[in-house]
Amino acid sequence: xxxxxxxxxxxxxxxxxxxxxxRNAVSLVCQSWYxxxxxxxxxxxxxxxYAISPERVIARFPRVRSLTLKGKPHFAxxxxxxxxxxxxxxxxxxxxxxSGVNLEELRLKRMVVSDESLELLARSxxxxxxxxxxxxxxxxTDGLAAIASNCRFLTELDLxxxxxxxxxxQWLSCFPDSCTSLxxxxxxxxxxxxxxxxxxRLVARNHNLRSLRLNHAVPLDALQKILMQAPQLVDLGxxxxxxxxxxxxxxxxxxxxxxxxxxxxxxxxxDVAPRCLPAIYPICLNLTSLNLSYASLxxxxxxxxxxxxxxxxxxxxxxxxxxxxxxxxxxxxxxELQELRVFPSDIHGVGSAxxxxxxxxxxxAGCPKLNxxxxxxxxxxxxxxxxxxxxxxxxxxxxxxxxxxxxxxxVTMQPLDEGFGAIVQSCKGLKRLSLSGLLTDQxxxxxxxxxxxxxxxxxxxxGDSDKGMLYVLNGCKKLKKLEIRDSPFGNxxxxxxxxxxxxxxxxxxxxxxxxxxxxxxxxxxxPRLNVEVINENDLIDASSDDRQKVEKMxxxxxxxxxxxxxxxxxxxx
Amino acid sequence: xxxxxxxxxDLIPKEREWLVQRDEEERKHGASEEKKLELRLGPPGxxxxxxxxxxxxxKINDERSLFSLGYFPNVGQNTNTNxxxxxxxxxxxxxxxxxxxxxxxxxxxxxxxxxSTKVADLQNAAEKKMAFSPAPAANTAGxxxxxxxxxxxxxxxxxxxxxxxxxxxxxxxxxxxPESQSVVPNKVSSENPVDSCPKGLFVKIxxxxxxxxxxxxxxxxxxxxxxxSAVDELFxxxxxxxxxxxxxxxxxxQESEKAITGLLDGSGEYTLVYEDNEGDRMLVGDVPWHMxxxxxxxxxxxxxSELSTLRLNSKQExxxxxxxxx
Numbered sequence: 063x064x065x066x067x068x069x070x071x072x073x074x075x076x077x078x079x080x081x082x083x084x085r086n087a088v089s090l091v092c093q094s095w096y097x098x099x100x101x102x103x104x105x106x107x108x109x110x111x112y113a114i115s116p117e118r119v120i121a122r123f124p125r126v127r128s129l130t131l132k133g134k135p136h137f138a139x140x141x142x143x144x145x146x147x148x149x150x151x152x153x154x155x156x157x158x159x160x161s162g163v164n165l166e167e168l169r170l171k172r173m174v175v176s177d178e179s180l181e182l183l184a185r186s187x188x189x190x191x192x193x194x195x196x197x198x199x200x201x202x203t204d205g206l207a208a209i210a211s212n213c214r215f216l217t218e219l220d221l222x223x224x225x226x227x228x229x230x231x232q233w234l235s236c237f238p239d240s241c242t243s244l245x246x247x248x249x250x251x252x253x254x255x256x257x258x259x260x261x262x263r264l265v266a267r268n269h270n271l272r273s274l275r276l277n278h279a280v281p282l283d284a285l286q287k288i289l290m291q292a293p294q295l296v297d298l299g300x301x302x303x304x305x306x307x308x309x310x311x312x313x314x315x316x317x318x319x320x321x322x323x324x325x326x327x328x329x330x331x332x333d334v335a336p337r338c339l340p341a342i343y344p345i346c347l348n349l350t351s352l353n354l355s356y357a358s359l360x361x362x363x364x365x366x367x368x369x370x371x372x373x374x375x376x377x378x379x380x381x382x383x384x385x386x387x388x389x390x391x392x393x394x395x396x397x398e399l400q401e402l403r404v405f406p407s408d409i410h411g412v413g414s415a416x417x418x419x420x421x422x423x424x425x426x427a428g429c430p431k432l433n434x435x436x437x438x439x440x441x442x443x444x445x446x447x448x449x450x451x452x453x454x455x456x457x458x459x460x461x462x463x464x465x466x467x468x469x470x471x472x473v474t475m476q477p478l479d480e481g482f483g484a485i486v487q488s489c490k491g492l493k494r495l496s497l498s499g500l501l502t503d504q505x506x507x508x509x510x511x512x513x514x515x516x517x518x519x520x521x522x523x524x525g526d527s528d529k530g531m532l533y534v535l536n537g538c539k540k541l542k543k544l545e546i547r548d549s550p551f552g553n554x555x556x557x558x559x560x561x562x563x564x565x566x567x568x569x570x571x572x573x574x575x576x577x578x579x580x581x582x583x584x585x586x587x588x589p590r591l592n593v594e595v596i597n598e599n600d601l602i603d604a605s606s607d608d609r610q611k612v613e614k615m616x617x618x619x620x621x622x623x624x625x626x627x628x629x630x631x632x633x634x635x
Numbered sequence: 636x637x638x639x640x641x642x643x644x645d646l647i648p649k650e651r652e653w654l655v656q657r658d659e660e661e662r663k664h665g666a667s668e669e670k671k672l673e674l675r676l677g678p679p680g681x682x683x684x685x686x687x688x689x690x691x692x693x694k695i696n697d698e699r700s701l702f703s704l705g706y707f708p709n710v711g712q713n714t715n716t717n718x719x720x721x722x723x724x725x726x727x728x729x730x731x732x733x734x735x736x737x738x739x740x741x742x743x744x745x746x747x748x749x750x751s752t753k754v755a756d757l758q759n760a761a762e763k764k765m766a767f768s769p770a771p772a773a774n775t776a777g778x779x780x781x782x783x784x785x786x787x788x789x790x791x792x793x794x795x796x797x798x799x800x801x802x803x804x805x806x807x808x809x810x811x812x813p814e815s816q817s818v819v820p821n822k823v824s825s826e827n828p829v830d831s832c833p834k835g836l837f838v839k840i841x842x843x844x845x846x847x848x849x850x851x852x853x854x855x856x857x858x859x860x861x862x863x864s865a866v867d868e869l870f871x872x873x874x875x876x877x878x879x880x881x882x883x884x885x886x887x888x889q890e891s892e893k894a895i896t897g898l899l900d901g902s903g904e905y906t907l908v909y910e911d912n913e914g915d916r917m918l919v920g921d922v923p924w925h926m927x928x929x930x931x932x933x934x935x936x937x938x939x940s941e942l943s944t945l946r947l948n949s950k951q952e953x954x955x956x957x958x959x960x961x
Contacts, residue, residue, distance in 0.1 A: 140792030
């Protein structure tokens with residue numbers, strides 16, 4: 063019956079489909095749906111930039127307006143991937159420029175972005191509105207200047223945790239006076255100075271600005287002036303938050319903050335004078351998101367005082383110097399909490415302020431809506447994890463990181479298998495899991511059995527044998543990304559079900575027991591996988607023995623064969 | 636302190652052998668093992684074989700489920716829990732001797748603390764190795780669990796946080812961090828040889844006048860002097876061979892082999908220099924040994940006479956920004 067609907071109707075119906083997964087599903091139904099869907103898709107998501115070529119994407123989705131690309135494997139964040147491994151955005155921008163794509167939005171994660179790319183981007187797409195770069199590298203403030211100068215309708219420039227070289231130019235001043243469309247500007251990750259006067263003028267003329275995140279070079283007095291001009295802000299990232307609390311400037315800041323009744327999200331505080339914190343108390347009540355994970359200078363007691371004001375928090379990122387006690391305060395104050403991240407603060411032997419299982423248990427007991435956690439802790443017990451699993455069956459993301467990667471339960475001296483087993487058994491919607499602590503094959507049996515929705519699993523220093531990995535590969539039907547380091551999984555596990563890898567986005571294995579021969583076998587059997595062996599120390603070459611262990615292997619499904627831009631230390635088998 | 640380092644290094648190869656050995660043991664069990672590898676959703680009576688087999692090495696008998704009693708008050712109602720308990724095939728919860736947890740929690744804290752400090756300063760590699768050694772001893776669950784991947788020494792990329800977070804703690808950073816000033820932004824400067832190969836730190840070493848380079852494992856030496864004598868041993872013969880062939884004469888090998896001395900103080904015919912993680916050429920010997928080990932990328936033995944003509948700190952050779960392939 064659906065075939066009798068004209069295309070326009072189908073298109074209208076498809077308009078309601080937000081997620082790319084839904085659209086992918088819809089395009090598999092029949093030829094006409096495929097056709098209608100592909101001409102109407104405007105937002106394209108490419109989870110692995112090497113799985114497909116830019117030309118083919120454009121050919122299939124000629125009306126693409128928004129492109130999201132991801133490049134390097136996740137472990138690149140932790141220096142496990144050499145920096146010139148790949149993930150270049152330039153070919154994509156060139157292809158889109160050549161084809162006359164009307165690009166409005168570009169979102170990149172873990173890609174190498176050169177100034178040349180940014181310049182080409184700025185020149186080629188007059189309607190570019192949004193540029194979001196997350197964990198990227200390779201560009202300088204000159205590239206940003208090109209964007210600022212040329213993108214007349216820019217609404218969003220969002221730079222999150224990128225490595226940007228500072229060229230001491232005046233990129234911020236490159237926004238023309240006619241630029242009044244900004245809604246979101248985030249340059250918190252930039253290390254250099256900015257022209258404060260230009261910044262203030264920019265804020266003053268962009269009345270739609272909702273999100274502004276400053277870098278450390280913006281001092282408190284500038285913040286005060288900016289807030290006076292932008293009381294409509296919803297999301298604020300402070301720059302340097304240091305001043306004399308008895309000064310006139312500080313008083314002015316206090317009254318400016320009080321006028322910012324729309325602020326719901328707060329971050330920054332890289333440099334902070336704790337005595338200046340009370341200025342933000344008035345907005346704490348309305349905060350739904352608070353990121354203090356860079357604020358290493360805020361003492362435990364001040365953190366707790368601050369938290370007491372934040373009863374509406376849904377998301378909290380914090381350092382472990384908050385301590386178990388502090389987490390107890392969070393648990394009793396933040397009843398709406400959904401996402402918690404506790405980062406390690408690298409104490410240089412000044413008391414042990416790290417958190418333990420107690421803090422996690424307290425949070426799980428006090429925050430019934432908790433569904434996402436990243437927790438760096440000194441130790442963890444099975445009992446605690448079991449309790450947490452019981453208290454919070456709604457976890458979607460559960461990432462635990464013990465500072466000692468193979469520490470057992472300190473009370474019972476047992477591995478943490480049972481604890482994590484309880485988590486996967488209780489949290490039926492779990493999509494992402496990171497393990498740590500002493501772990502045997504048993505935990506993987508539990509994961510394979512219970513983690514039915516699991517899409518991403520991170521494993522380090524865990525397991526005893528190939529069985530562990532096999533349990534996961536056999537059991538987790540929805541697995542998309544598996545990353546393993548320093549674990550005794552080898553060829554048997556790797557080769558048991560080669561077809562599985564075409565159902566996944568990627569597999570990373572480093573410092574495991576996999577040999578070169580097995581990688582070659584896998585590559586030969588599966589032409590639609592790229593099996594990359596990464597040798598940084600010239601340990602493997604064409605004459606190497608197949609029995610040699612591979613230090614780093616990254617494989618991913620692809621429709622376009624081995625990539626042509628691989629550096630010499632990456633060998634695609 | 637020095638006594639510990641060789642012990643830990645010994646531990647590493649043994650670890651891998653043990654793991655490989657276990658793999659082989661399992662393979663020998665043949666087809667029945669293959670079947671066991673299949674995931675089953677039923678009660679895992681079959682799993683007992685696996686655990687029994689491992690009993691001798693893992694002391695699984697001692698494992699107790701913490702939630703078989705007392706942690707799940709709704710045990711009767713929740714069938715899933717029951718299944719889970721059966722899967723876990725545990726019996727009574729057994730209290731551990733009280734001394735162990737006490738002793739351990741102190742040690743646990745110590746080793747974790749040293750982990751934290753280790754993370755903060757990867758350059759103190761040698762010291763941290765020592766600090767880590769209590770951790771294996773603390774795993775009294777079974778002898779082999781301590782032989783497992785208890786990550787001796789500095790662990791690359793652990794804890795898994797991004798580089799800029801590592802620099803945060805305790806530093807009031809109104810100035811940009813040193814790493815951020817790297818001229819090559821796409822080379823993460825916290826990536827250094829210590830990171831890439833925890834099992835041995837091999838760097839290339841070339842010598843003027845010798846076309847073939849060598850590789851040295853810096854982890855095998857604890858001081859500059861030991862490195863210098865190793866360099867002497869490595870190249871003495873090669874250098875002599877070069878001189879023989881260039882001189883066109885056949886000489887008694889022993890006579891022509893001259894010791895290579897004075898590498899570190901400028902007094903010899905040759906001087907030892909290195910390239911650090913920022914691409915700069917530096918004289919060997921200025922910084923503490925462990926700091927050197929964590930920043931060195933490669934070594935060179937240069938003729939002392941040529942030192943003054945070289946640009947020892949040449950940034951011009953750096954890779955241009957944005958490693959685009961076009």
